[in-house]
Amino acid sequence: MSIKQRATDVMIKALNRGPVAELTARIKDLEAEIQELRGQSLRLAELADIVEELLIPMAQRDQARIDAAVEAYTKSL
């Protein structure tokens, strides 16, 4: 093995073990956590949408409107 190759191997080993490897792993974790948080936007929008659409007829205590709202909601998806 050439000196250059050995030096490269030593460097790769050091990178895989040392603070660079640790920081690389932390970046990966942080990216995953950011995506988890971004995913909440869709869920929140969906929940707000269905609550608003079904809450109004419920607040009006009108059974016919509640039934109609429940049926219309799934028809519009």
Place this chain on the structure above:
Amino acid sequence: MSDAASPVEFVEIDDSGLLLRGERDVVLDVTFGGRRIWSFWLQRDSTPGPHGGRQIAWPDSLLKYLDGHARVAIVEHLSGAVIYDADTQFGDATTAIEIVNSQGNPLGIDKSGRMAQTFDTRSAEHVAPLLDSIEEVLQALAGAGVEAFPAYGTLLGAVREGHLIGHDSDADLGYVSRHSHPVDVMRESFRLQRRLTEAGYQITRYSGIAFKVTVTEGDGSLRGLDVFGGFITEGHLYLMGEVGVPFSESWIFPLGTTTLEGRTLPAPALPEKLLEAMYGPGWTVPDPAFHFETPRTTLRRLNGWFRGTRVFRDSWDRYYSTRRKVLPEGAPSPLSAYVAESDPLVRAGSPRIVDLGCGRAGDALWFARQGARVTGFDFVPSASTAAQTAARDEGVDLTVEPLNLNEWRSVLGVGAQLAAVDGPCVVIADHVADALTAGARASLWRVASMALRQGGMLYVSAWLGGGDKRKMQRAVRLGQLAKELEAAGFTVVESERIDAIDDPGRRIGRIVAKWGEN
């Protein structure tokens, strides 16, 4: 020959592809019988070949046509320099190659790599219905509250040439929301969908801010127009599905106009700014082989905020595409047979049955034929077209409705619908839990629990491994399913491992559960 005049040298053409030589990256058109069929970049789309050449494989969508003879030419797109032009034989057939669809209409490869009726093969009379549809949907979107305009290739064609782009095959629309938070932008998109549905359009949602509007044209044919939502936040425009760049609102609003095939349509205030955001500074130079290279950060943002409601949908559509009109055989499945034999409601007669993930609805139809009132739900309701037709013809009580377990609006909406029906019911989920992501499985248990609030049992079967792996199935652990059900508020009444009858090595798990405590 100077390098500038012809940077590309022809080496070989055969059944598998082309071998060309050239240092520069240029766009090349391949014509068959004088008609452009495909375009590619010499360097980007090739691999190193023999004799210092670049090897370019025929695209899959073209291969099936390559049997016979044709006049083939390879032409540099921008300079028009001809690199190759000769009668060429492919395969053994002695007939002339015709790249047309089953109606004989000419086809070309569009921007997505698919064979399509591209605009360069269509006359003004053919594109008029498309332009009518564009105007109609723009108007409907305006009526629903957003200021939409032609987007992507349609905007590019209008601004650069005043015409639809020859190698394009569909039209895209877009709008920039006045909201600046992804949640508000999605809620607006949901409202738009409701308004358009009320107006009679069929909507297919792609993501939290993009959907397809299906328009019925004058001759009764259906046309889908994609509508891409966008918004500006922190000085950046994000437009589904490719754009994320620094941007000013004044480049969009107030909208101006552009002309497409002689019709005046709305456009961003400075359309060139949006075109640069979409296609880069080279947007003024035609590139029929253009590929989007969306930056990773933009893709991550758009994916994280808006995507995830169509997981596995394309695979399911493909899976059912050839089977939807064929009446399924093999009912009852082992799980349905078990339900028929042991469930007290079924044994008492005329039960209400909810079949979650009913697929082609073979079992749902089998129960309906025995007098049950059956509602099937599936990601792809058209998969059960044949069973639904049979039920109608026979006058048995079967309806099939859509349920998307990746979409909470669908899960809670269907759940509310089921909870509103009086009385207990039987819920079946036959090989559904083994075809879902963990998130969608949680939704499956939620719908089931909402259906069972007035009593009844849930019957689940899933593949645990062993034997042949079937399409779309992924092995699950029985203990894991039981744990998830208990966490969702169910009591597991029975949990069993069974050997599949048709494949003894295949292990199937069966769970019977009821909602609530004992």
